[in-house]
Amino acid sequence: MTALTDGINRGARWLPTWTLYLLLAVPAPWYLYQGLTGGLGVEPIKALEHALGEFALQLAIAGLAVTPLRRWAGVNLRKFRRAIGIMTFTYVFLHLLVWLVLDVQILGQIWADILKRPYITVGMAGFVLMLPLVMTSNNWSVRRLGPRWRKLHRLTYPAVLLGGVHYLMLVKGFQIEPLAYLGVICLLLALRVRLTARPRLA
Template sequence: MSNVNSILRRVPVWLIYLIGALPAPWLFYLGMTGGLGVEPVKALEHELGELALQLLILGLAVTPLRRLAGLNLMKFRRAIGVLTFSYVALHLLVWLVLDVQILSQIWADILKRPYITIGMTGFALLLPLAVTSNNWSVRKLGPRWRSLHKLVYPAAVLGGLHYVMLAKGFQLEPLVYLAVILGLLALRLPLPRRKLAA
């Protein structure tokens, strides 16, 4: 694993941003050229939302991978977080601008449809994390910055629930995403200490 970590240390962070950003314009291109099927807006919403969840899971996996497998991705955690929020924001914008479009209907959906309420709550929790994902905020907030960024945990659970509730009928894939999120969060729980023998 040390060889892998040595290689990763030489990978520039901007490359992660570039690779992570590439799917977005490609998906919009497919949507405009008929590559996303008969309902391109719905398909675009789904693809962007799923990418956001995958990046969220990758971000949650950074600490367990370092602790359990010795794989150090800490250098890229901020980039992963920024990309996650970007895809969540794009997912939301497609729903707002291309799907619903009517302001009163948007507000009604947020209030009346639980899966949308949960999704919007998750977005609201991620918003302060995106705003403070910079060196100035880290210095200004000090130890509070780390506490603030623990909001990603409930946001991740809400994102997984949003996907499960959005799915029509029984679908395994959303449940797998939620299970992985819950599993990664469970790995962060402190292990109970064994009592020493008297």
């Protein structure tokens, strides 16, 4: 184990989980402040919606990376995985809320957009997959469901993949950034598939 890895693991053991919740909560009010003060450009609602969604995708990727980092780099961040997952859902929900309340606003139009715009359909499918994950992200559910809990939380993989596809379909024209996100997601999923074949996978 390298000195850097050892230092990261020592820091992770020392850092309370609640501090990560606080740290990850900071961008939301900052984005809102930027929107209210003109810092998000001429279309602040769209920019706010995009910023929240992109940060959610970054957190989802971070959550996917926890197990490969432990297996291949020796970096153990397992204690933060639940916090990352819950905050991922939080930002996805805020992203959806901005779209519902500030962008579309009309209930009939919301349903029409979900049905007629493929990128919204894909995004909503990912959101629906996340609902049982966040509802069972607690110790009681882990005890209650037993081995089924791990199987249920494999929904994380298609949910994150749908998030990456949603972002790719959302942007106009050829852009490297959404392709890079989707590429990283596919790489992490490929590593995860390889790891699932190993015994005693965490």
